[in-house]
Amino acid sequence: MTSLSAFFEKIAQSKKNQIILFLTYVIVTGAGLFLLPDSTIAFLLLLFSILILYYLNLNLRAKWVTGIVILAVVVPFIASFSDSYQTYMEVGTLVGIYCAMALGLNIVVGFAGLLDLGFIAFFAVGAYTYAIFASDQASKFMPFGHYPLSGGTFWIFIFIAAIVAAIFGILLGVPVLRVRGDYLAIVTLGFGEIIRILLNNMDHPINITNGSMGIASITPPSFFGISIGSSNQFYYIAFAIFLLVIYVVRKLEYSKLGRAWKAVRDNEIAAQSMGIPLVKTKLAAFAIGASFSGMMGVVFAAKQMFVDATSFTYLESTMVLVMVILGGMGSVPGVILGAAVVIILRTQVLTNISNWLSAMSSNYGISIPPALSPEKMQLLIFGILLIVFALYRTQGLIPHKNRKVDVAKLKKESEQAALTRKKTASGGADS
Amino acid sequence: MNILEVKHLTKEFGGLTATSDINMTIKKNSITAVIGPNGAGKTTFFNMITAVYHPTSGDILLNGKSLVGLKPHQVSQFGITRTFQNIRLFENMTVLENVLVGMHQNLKSHWIGTLLQLPHIRKIEENARTTAYDILNYVGLENYVNENAGNLAYGAQRRLEIGRAIAAKPKVLLLDEPAAGMNPKETERLTNLIHDMRTKLDVTIILIEHDMNLVMKISDSIYVLDHGELIASGKPNEIRNNKKVIEAYLGKGAVSNG
Secondary structure, three states: OHHHHHHHHHHHHOHHHHHHHHHHHHHHHHHHHHHOOOOHHHHHHHHHHHHHHHHOOOOHHHHHHHHHHHHHHHHHHHHOOOOOHHHHHHHHHHHHHHHHHHHHHHHHHHHOOOOOOOOHHHHHHHHHHHHHHOOHHHHHOOOOOOOOOOHHHHHHHHHHHHHHHHHHHHHHHHHHOOOOHHHHHHHHHHHHHHHHHHHHHOOOOOOOOOHHHOEOOOOOOEEOOEEOOOHHHHHHHHHHHHHHHHHHHHHHHOOHHHHHHHHHHHOHHHHHHOOOOHHHHHHHHHHHHHHHHHHHHHHHHHHHOOEOHHHHOHHHHHHHHHHHHHHOOOOHHHHHHHHHHHHHHHHHHHHHHHHHHHHHHHHHOOOOOHHHOOOOOHHHHHHHHHHHHHHHOOOOOOOOOOOOOOHHHHHHHHHHHHHHHHHHHHHHHHO | OEEEEEEEEEEEEOOEEEEEEEEEEEEOOOEEEEEOOOOOOHHHHHHHHOOOOOOOEEEEEEOOEEOOOOOHHHHHHHOEEEOOOOOOOOOOOEHHHHHHHHOHHHOOOOHHHHHOOOHHHHHHHHHHHHHHHHHHHHHOOHHHOOOEHHHOOHHHHHHHHHHHHHHOOOOEEEEEOOOOOOOHHHHHHHHHHHHHHHHHHOOEEEEEOOOHHHHHHHOOEEEEEEOOEEEEEEOHHHHHOOHHHHHHHHOOOHHHHO
């Protein structure tokens, strides 16, 4: 036992060993996926390398480059030999979409401390913004213009949807921010349902959303004339937006605005008496969080080529919230992991277990009633997971840690600044 | 020169009058103490100055400008910051970040500039961190820079609150029971700090305090509240021998018996 822990300690101390072990892991799991192309486990093990990478004691930039290379090159390349290539990439796209959304909700819930139970509404707003104009739906109520718009406008719509969703975020915020805590949660829940029901009913008197029929045949995006239709292409779009979102969140977290959010979360009265405008700060959280959702809504609409209000139920809002709580409120890596875990559980693991169980029951005559298949018990499983986390790991999978500053450097800078002040002061006295 | 004037300040909560008709004039760069038994309306008075409560009637003037009707963050921007009786730190943020939040209103680093990585914004943030470190050094918390504020010892939390308040570069600093729960040694250190702040930071200090030793030692003038009314004001010596004050603290008859 002791020799084993000593062995790990030795590895942790040497960067070279870490790199070698990490590369070995990637190669082994990569080869595993290559040899067993249809094995979900091999695919998940390969993805697991990202989590290992996160815990390695390496230079931050090197980790980012490695992570991007693995996700953008290694995983798609190896998966492309598999028959389930499109399924894998579909899962990857969904993870990207939900990661960005969870990061958006994390700004609202984790940083600013405002519990939002209707977050999916902004995703719906983004999806419908693109769907209406990229199908002939817009021609039913727009007096001018020629619809559907071409696939090239997809890229512009990502930004338009971000802005539209942000406006909806502010619209929600203005009346809602008069209430706090539990009341806020209830009002946001109502807002989420209002948006969904509106979308479901806005087919008369003017047909804007086509009501419960949904909007079909949405133009697929095009990139310099190449039409984008398959999951492996959407994977890269989702991935790119996801990277953008991480960048924005990371930069904001330790900015003046990020500090204001956390201050409001920790103590509203103290934050105000330090000169932080409460309403403006909270609205900024709602708007920025919503804009991430809006962007991914566009990707979702384009990928599905069909939207209707059933994709944006209260259950989806809860799922995004589960990702944030499971991963760790306020913790960026935690929330990403949480989103990945929930999506992979939903789309891969539970389905696979269900299939395996039904195969068991037909092969060995063990009869499991279909109502008990894990796929159908999703909600129960997530509920139990949440209870377990609330009891034993309240901080989430990767708890939030405050960034530490280099005190020695700070001390040196402070001494230097004092010295220059002294110099200029004495210089002033001389002249 | 008077920096702060309070005129006929009254606050009623329903039928209960928390403070009634309080008048005060506070000289620039002075140390003023507001004392009185529990429930006298001292904290309500502070809450009105910092716009946490709005007065029922009366006026508060900072350098001749009325503060009534402003939002709390605007009062802070006008130059009044405070500490709290029941400590209100940002517990899940580091000690350094708490001070940085205090500097919020003086930092010109817009978030769009942060996203674009503009060099001058980076410079602003770097300088802010250095200044925040200086402030921590000043209040004696330089060894806890990266600690979560919630994990600090009680006395250190009090000092961090003061550090956070002076980070906003106030003209008037309100301290609500700064020595509550401190041992004699910590209180002495606090006394020195308050004296030092007045001269070094050119700030006017108003404090609520129950520790009479501290109050008598550092105040230029003292206001005594009882049941929401101003019953006495004057220099420490005058207050010490004021009949009404002794009565308020010890009850009627205490003077004649003593």
